[in-house]
Amino acid sequence: xxxxxxxxxxxxxxEEAFLTINCTYTATGYPSLFWYVQYPGEGxxxxxxxxxxxxxxxxxxxxxxxxxxxxxxxxxxGSVQVxxxxxxxxALSGTGANSKLTFGKGITLSVRP
Amino acid sequence: EPEVTQTPxxxxxxxxxxxxxxxxxxxxxxxxYWYRQILGQKVEFLVSFYNNEISxxxxxxxxxxxxxxxxxxxxxxxxxxxxxxxxxxxxCASTVDGNTEAFFGQGTRLTVV
Numbered sequence: 001x002x003x004x005x006x007x008x009x010x011x012x013x014x015e016e017a018f019l020t021i022n023c024t025y026t027a028t029g030y031p032s033l034f035w036y037v038q039y040p041g042e043g044x045x046x047x048x049x050x051x052x053x054x055x056x057x058x059x060x061x062x063x064x065x066x067x068x069x070x071x072x073x074x075x076x077x078g079s080v081q082v083x084x085x086x087x088x089x090x091a092l093s094g095t096g097a098n099s100k101l102t103f104g105k106g107i108t109l110s111v112r113p
Numbered sequence: 114e115p116e117v118t119q120t121p122x123x124x125x126x127x128x129x130x131x132x133x134x135x136x137x138x139x140x141x142x143x144x145x146y147w148y149r150q151i152l153g154q155k156v157e158f159l160v161s162f163y164n165n166e167i168s169x170x171x172x173x174x175x176x177x178x179x180x181x182x183x184x185x186x187x188x189x190x191x192x193x194x195x196x197x198x199x200x201x202x203x204x205c206a207s208t209v210d211g212n213t214e215a216f217f218g219q220g221t222r223l224t225v226v
Contacts, residue, residue, distance in 0.1 A: 043219040099211035
């Protein structure tokens with residue numbers, strides 16, 4: 001079945017540091033890939049997505065590239081802010097009747113001023 | 114911006130009692146989902162619903178769980194006889210057609226005592 005593996009956390013960075021959060025996946029077919037973010041006390045929000053190989057998703061300074069050859073979708077940001085402190089989930093989905101999301105464990109990011 | 118709404122935000126119930134969690138998906142969306150997140154753990158798929166029937170369900174979604182779309186706007190999750198281990202955050206989500214990103218509600222925190 002489908003699965004998503006995220007690097008172990010938590011991650012603590014200073015403001016303006018570079019961020020990389022690793023995500024790899026196992027799936028049949030051609031899944032869509034997502035990063036969701038969960039701010040403290042809130043629900044899940046879509047951060048970015050990519051639907052096919054070599055697509056780059058981007059939003060709010062975050063980027064991730066769909067790498068089929070390495071089955072990866074690593075999240076990066078060049079300069080993190082305190083407001084980026086949250087839990088980040090990598091996820092994948094199929095389409096139509098197989099459209100459920102399969103999530104990774106999530107990683108907590110804390111950014112210090 | 115359209116959003117998925119869930120009620121209540123927090124529900125406390127005694128073990129063995131029935132609970133109904135309510136969701137109003139985005140109005141033009143056709144696929145509906147329930148996920149749960151036990152505290153500190155990853156988000157897990159429970160069930161997907163399309164065209165007034167379950168399209169997929171996980172092993173977690175046993176006979177104690179049921180879903181219903183009682184009218185044109187609500188989507189409910191019922192747990193017939195709650196157990197302590199049902200304590201979790203329950204998220205409702207919807208997508209337009211199963212091929213695009215899912216929009217999540219803010220969640221219902223269920224506490225079984």
